[in-house]
Amino acid sequence: MQVQVMIFGQLTDITGKSELMLYDIPDTDTLIRTLLSIYPALSDTKFAIALNKKVIRENTLLEGDNNIALLPPFSGG
Amino acid sequence: MQVQVMIFGQLTDITGKSELMLYDIPDTDTLIRTLLSIYPALSDTKFAIALNKKVIRENTLLEGDNNIALLPPFSGG
């Protein structure tokens, strides 16, 4: 499963980019493991994963047309 | 004791004027009695008496330089 991941806020300081393409990602647990292996600094940072604009809390299978985003704590307003 | 009384709000509908001069008024109880005798309709209306810009709750002696006002319920804002 190939997934495109949007990256926001302070997480972009770690990744250096706001979009990332990853391969062989069948579910969100694999996504997190893969991200942490590429960017170990992410383990020091709190973030949530949004799948199709909803924050998910448990491992979720990724389908073809998923919209994936990494969200650090919000600081709007 | 001669006193000048300022009249505000709906009370002016009863008195027809916004200022009133009264004579032989030694204290505020006498003031109320006198007002009610001149304007019996005042007895149907809630109002407070302010003496020198403070609402008074008990009978108070009137001195020479008193500032007296009749205040119906406030409706600002």
Place this chain on the structure above:
Amino acid sequence: MDLQVGKNSKNTKMSERKPKNIFSKGPIPASFIAESIQKHSSQKAIGGHSIFLGQVRADQTENGIVKAIDYTAYEDMALEKMHLIREDIFAKYPLTCMHVHHSLGEVAAGEICLFVFTSSAHRKAAMDACEETVERLKAELPVWGREIMEDDSHQWKVNQ
């Protein structure tokens, strides 16, 4: 900013200080509100502003539809009372500033008759102070609204 002075001079006798005027003739224009907001852009410790605006409602009453409210006040007493409310609010909340404006005379339905504006470093103080100021001034200021109906008869406003 002059209010900061009030905060530090609570033992000063009222008679020694002139309370700030809050009254002006007729409705409060939106442009005045904008100017008031704009003036605060130089105050860089402010993080939140809370504004309450009272607008005259075209209430349908048993005496007809309200087309305007004509406001009168016992101005001297109202300004002294407002001064005390201000000091209480500044003592209770960490405000940067507070501005209050109330109309006198006729204000048509749809127009603004009350403008309360509080500012602070963090939002909570500004919001709480604004609400408390509005509640207190409605309850405590000797101001009266004469509702003028479409047929030019009138009745006196009653605050909830």
Place this chain on the structure above:
Amino acid sequence: MDLQVGKNSKNTKMSERKPKNIFSKGPIPASFIAESIQKHSSQKAIGGHSIFLGQVRADQTENGIVKAIDYTAYEDMALEKMHLIREDIFAKYPLTCMHVHHSLGEVAAGEICLFVFTSSAHRKAAMDACEETVERLKAELPVWGREIMEDDSHQWKVNQ
């Protein structure tokens, strides 16, 4: 007024309705706020407006003084979330209308980055709805503030 529609169509699927945009580039000008207030003068059932304005603070931090905040958002998600907040608030309070505007991009210290505006027949609903909307949008909208220091270094804003 379009929000009234939202109120009456709670069972409509989100995908069938386009959430209202709340984002605009740069600071929110005081003149825009004035125009927004002015537009409500034709709505004669309104008795009270409550407005919250977020202003960028020139905070003194260990990394220097904040001179601006650069806002980014996951816009699609933020607009859907804001739409849900709006529906909740309209279901809870008898509002006439609600308007929300949030800056994207750079907003200098002293400038306005957030404008929340609620109106109702009586003041309490407008004030409570405004406060709840501000709290919810700060907690729930995927928006991030990058604080830019006077030496052009940056740090990320943390909401309280």
